[in-house]
Amino acid sequence: MRDEPFGGAxxxxxxxxGLVSILRDDVPRIAWPGHWDFAGGAREGRESPSACVLRETREELGLELDPGRLIxxxxxxNSNGRPVWFFVARIGAAEIARIRFGDEGQGWAVMPxxxxxxxxxxxGQIKERLADYLAVQPGA
Known part of the structure; x- marks a missing residue:
């Protein structure tokens, strides 16, 4: 999986x-300015999809998650026809208390x-991907 091309996660x-959401910066040079997003971003080097999303989560929220937490x-x-990955993990109140927001975005929140x-x-596409997960995990 490490060598298969993908754009990000x-x-x-x-x-x-609830879920943790990040309010993106409100600047015109980025996609979806001022919108609520999830932790994640572009692949660096030859990292795997899980390494990519865990690194981005560490950079954006200060959370170190074990790959086994990706459920x-x-x-x-994506809109360019390039593969991207979507992951789900569960965290508890103690981890939420440890969030240390990084330098990308305006802030973060836990919202229903x-x-x-x-x-x-x-x-839109993030909502659709979350809905895909919820459709196969009733009550999640």
Whole structure:
């Protein structure tokens, strides 16, 4: 999997009935400015999809997660037809208390899953990918 090309990875961090979301910077040079996103980003070097998303989570939220915490994963094609990965992990209150926000974005929040899915500033394809997970994990 390490040598297969992919553009990047995102991680839905679920906690109870909520999830951790990051408010993107509101600058025109980035995709989805001022929208609520999940931890993740572009691949660096030849890292694997899980290494990519765990590094981005560490950089953006200060959380060190073991790869075994990734409970669901699926590839999708982005708007350029390039594969991207979507992961899901569960975290608890103690880990939320340890979040140390990085230098990308305006802030972070834990919001109810339903609120994210209905939020006008939620990113469409991220909502769809989260909904895919919820469809196969009833009650998640």
């Amino acid at each position: 995102k991680l839905a961090l679920l906690t109870g009935r 669901w994963r699926r590839t999708y094609l 899953v339903a609120d994210y899915l209905a939020h006008p500033k939620g990113i």
